[in-house]
Amino acid sequence: MSITDHVRAFMHTHRDEVIGWRRHIHAHPELSGQEFRTTEFIAEVLRSYGLEPVLFPGTGLMVDLGPDGGERIAFRADIDALPLTETTGLEFTSTEPGVAHACGHDVHTTVALALACALSDVELAVGVRIIFQPAEETIVGGATDVISWGALKGVRAIFAIHVEPKLRVGRVGVRTGAITSATDILEISVHGPGGHTSRPHLSSDVVYALGSLVTQLPGLLSRRVDPRTGTVLVFGQIESGYAPNAIPESGVARGTLRTADITTWRTIEPVIRELTEHVLAPTGCSHTLTHTRGVPPVLNDEVATAMLAAAGTRVDPQSVVQAPQSSGGEDFSWYLEQVPGCMARLGCWSGEGDRHDLHQGDLLVDERAITVGVNLFGSLVDEYCQKP
Incomplete structure (x- = not known):
């Protein structure tokens, strides 16, 4: 048998x-x-x-x-x-x-x-x-x-x-x-002096900066990485603020970065950091980016x-x-x-x-x-x- x-x-x-x-x-x-x-x-x-x-x-x-x-x-x-x-x-x-x-x-x-x-x-x-x-x-x-x-x-x-x-x-x-795809986690903390929403020109708007980040960064990344690699950045969590009339001093956006290409996975972190700098620079906010490597594809x-x-x-x-x-x-x-x-x-x-x-x-x-x-x-x- x-x-x-x-x-x-x-x-x-x-x-x-x-x-x-x-x-x-x-x-x-x-x-x-x-x-x-x-x-x-x-x-x-x-x-x-x-x-x-x-x-x-x-x-x-x-x-x-x-x-x-x-x-x-x-x-x-x-x-x-x-x-x-x-x-x-x-x-x-x-x-x-x-x-x-x-x-x-x-x-x-x-x-x-x-x-x-x-x-x-x-x-x-x-x-x-x-x-x-x-x-x-x-x-x-x-x-x-x-x-x-x-x-x-x-x-x-x-x-x-x-x-x-x-x-x-x-x-x-x-x-x-x-x-399957490589799966990493991004956490980007954004910081500013805070202020009143009636005077945004006197502060650095953390909420606006976060909004710019989660809408622009995925799009910019898609123009820097070969689309055939199946690379995608999606933010699933944003935290900031404590009152509707106050510009907060800090906030954080968290998301996942995925790619089916092993070479892209090994080389993409500097690109993410560069694009994050470019997006946030006009806002006047500082930031801290934590890139937690997950698993390869x-x-x-x-x-x-x-x-x-x-x-x-x-x-x-x-x-x-x-x-x-x-x-x-x-x-x-x-x-x-x-x-x-x-x-x-x-x-x-x-x-x-x-x-x-x-x-x-x-x-x-x-x-x-x-x-x-x-x-x-x-x-x-x-x-x-x-x-x-």
Whole structure:
């Protein structure tokens, strides 16, 4: 029996058990860096299948299967939840007030966990490492810590999936090159002497300066950066003032800077600083710009993407589709800075009703997507075992 067939058989026999894992994780979400119970639950399941997980400092873990020596392929799942209130009304809805698996990490974790258990009694020709990563939902991401703990040692390629509620269940979206964007945060504090609104000519108008900043800076940036890079600056927060007839002494604008181009991400900060100076100079206000670097774009390797697509086609000839490039951020990109790999989109829309979005309390996932994900990864292991 091939590995692909073995994994299929496992999911057929253990489907209810696997769905139970997902519902348990979903009902007990934990925030980034606080995934203690989730880590313990994953470890207990792995040990029940005779596997020996390695715990990371704090939270998260990994487990190796197959030969001890030689290179491995790795699969990464993120295990943290979001600070959101779930509104689905499901029987297994979140039991933690203000915390919910609204980004599908419970599905990612379950797919990786089921893959490990399905392969636990298989003689593999290639080593496999399953990484259960904490703290993906942070600005830099937990991937950098996991890498520093040696999770990529001996790894030749790494793979991941991310649920996609805009894609019908059964479909797998693949894309070579950038599939997500780099995501940084800008905070620009503006300062002036303050004053009365009846005498703006005697002061530096902080509110006017902020208005100029949030309307002009994105436009100017679009004339300095190649539009084909998918670079976009959007301000989502402005704070200033305390009375309608008083010009405040300070204010702040905060926003996100996103790009699908790695070179642009690495070189754009001086451009942002230059344009900010030019916009604010006529206002007479001073400013402080804080540019918090986030994650680079996920750049899917051509060979790894082709192998994942072939694995998906082996499972279902109609499953693989082209995925659009997303402006969202994903810390899986840090792994791809070190080794080649690929992230794919896992369709989770049932085909009926609304297509709920990620990071929303009403996100619904068709649980059939779990079987699709496990079978996809099982077929991919098969691909690598047959590769010279």
